[in-house]
Amino acid sequence: MxxxxxxxxxxxxxxxxxxxxxxxxxxxxxxxxxxxxWIYSKNVRDIDNLSDISKDARLKLQADPKALPIGSLNLITHQISKDGTEKFLFETKSGEKVESVLMKFEERDSVSACISSQIGCAVGCPFCATGTLGFKKNLSAAEIIEQVLFMQNISGERIDNIVYMGQGEPLSNYDNVVESIRMLRELVGIGVRHITVSTSGIVPRIDQLAKENLQINLALSLHDPTDEGRDFLVPINKKWPVLEVINSLNRYELITNRRVTIEYVMLEGVNDSFEKAKILGELVRNLHCNINLIPYNQTDVSDPFKRSPNSNIKKFKELLEKTSRNKTVTIRRERGHDINAACGQLANKHQ
Ligand code: SF4
Known part of the structure; x- marks a missing residue:
């Protein structure tokens, strides 16, 4: 037993x-x-659908009062955006809500999934809907990989890229996240180079991750190049300030030989000044990285944070490219705007 x-x-x-x-x-x-x-190659969720297993055997798999189901999550809502982005809201056995998003990129012929690693989040970034929930619970490795299998089951799509960028700070749920990455690789067949973990900057865990020999991609949610600004936007910065976290990325890159990504959400009048573009460019000049500028997804009119105007984002990008000495800077394409696809928005509505 x-x-x-x-x-x-x-x-x-x-x-x-x-x-x-x-x-x-x-x-x-x-x-x-x-x-x-059946579970990992055919995404089956119902024991009755294990069709090459005899009826007697299927009954045994269900009849025992302590028999386990194939999966433990329930689907609460499934929304499809005009641009094809699909958003899923699942419920755990203990009733908490988990969000996952599936994005199709026809030009690259690929399907990406954004998955959650925790219920709520303790980091408390003020612009993030999940941060306002506070920390509730770590998801198990099984609950993390089930999001991927469940989305494949419902959408009929084969997912080839995974980003740990949904609810939660993945490196605060370190053991389950690392276990889930191994399972995605070994059981679901997702190449580790197609898996990205996004962190707010838990320095000891970045160092630990570098030594796991996983060959995954690492992204840092930097959002401000100064300690003063980042203390406010990503409060964990008070514990591991900007320079410490950038140094840990340097070590990560040295050990793994993998280029890291710097994520930067563009908030009007908060972190989108041209002065900050220059400071950021100089900060990452010697780091082997790409920079991803993210237009902010405003929740509603009462949201105190506003997205930076497109013209501003464009100018910020140009300055950044110049001061960082030609790092690749991209502006993230917005997806699923009409279905609240930003992390935490849907779960918040249902909590
Ligand atoms: S942005 Fe990420 S780290 Fe910050 S509160 Fe939201 S989920 Fe947590």
Whole structure:
């Protein structure tokens, strides 16, 4: 019964664990491999749909009062934006809401998923809907990968890129996030170079991640190049200030040989001055990085933060390219604006 007590669903079990579990239910060990294929290659969520498994065996998988379901999340809402972006709101077994977003990029023929790692977030960035919830709970590795499998099941799409950029600070849920990355690689078949973890800058965890030999991409939500500005926008900066976090990215890059990404949300009158563009350019000049400018997704008219005008973002980009000595600076294309696709917006409405 050990495996049943440790897990809430078949998703998240290692093959050996699934073998032990089904043997405890009186089934043959080889069935575990069949079930694995159904879950991870065919995105099946219902035991009745395991069609090459006999009816008797399926009954055994369901009849035991302690039998586990394939997945533990429930789908609450599924919205599709005019631009094709799909937003999913799931509910955990204990009733918390989890958001995930699926984006299709036809020009690149790829499908990306933005997934959550926590319920709420302790970092408390004032412009972020999730930050206003406070921290509620870490998601398990199984709940993290199930978001991907569930989205594939509903949309019929094969996801090839994953970003840990939904609700939560992934490096504050370090063990489950690293375990979920390994599962995405080994069970779901997603290449690690197609997985990006976005952090607000937990320096000891960035150093730890560098040594995991995962070869994933790392993004830093910098949002302001000065300690004064960043203390306000990303309060964790009071613990690990700008220079410390940039130095940790340098170490990450040295150890992993992977280029990092600097994320910068453009907020009118807050962090979008041309002076800040110059400071930012000089700050990252010696870092092997790309910079991604993110037009702010305003929640509603009462939102105290406003998005920077496009003309301003363009000028900021030009100055940044110049002062950073030709780093690649991109402006993120907005997606799912009509369905509140920014992190935390939908969950907030439902909490
Ligand atoms: S932006 Fe990220 S780190 Fe900041 S509060 Fe939101 S989820 Fe947390």
């Amino acid at each position: 050990a495996e049943r007590n440790k897990h809430q669903s078949l998703i998240g079990m290692r093959l050996e664990e699934l073998e032990t579990y089904i043997e405890e239910l009186g089934l043959e060990k080889f069935r575990a491999k069949q079930i694995f294929k």
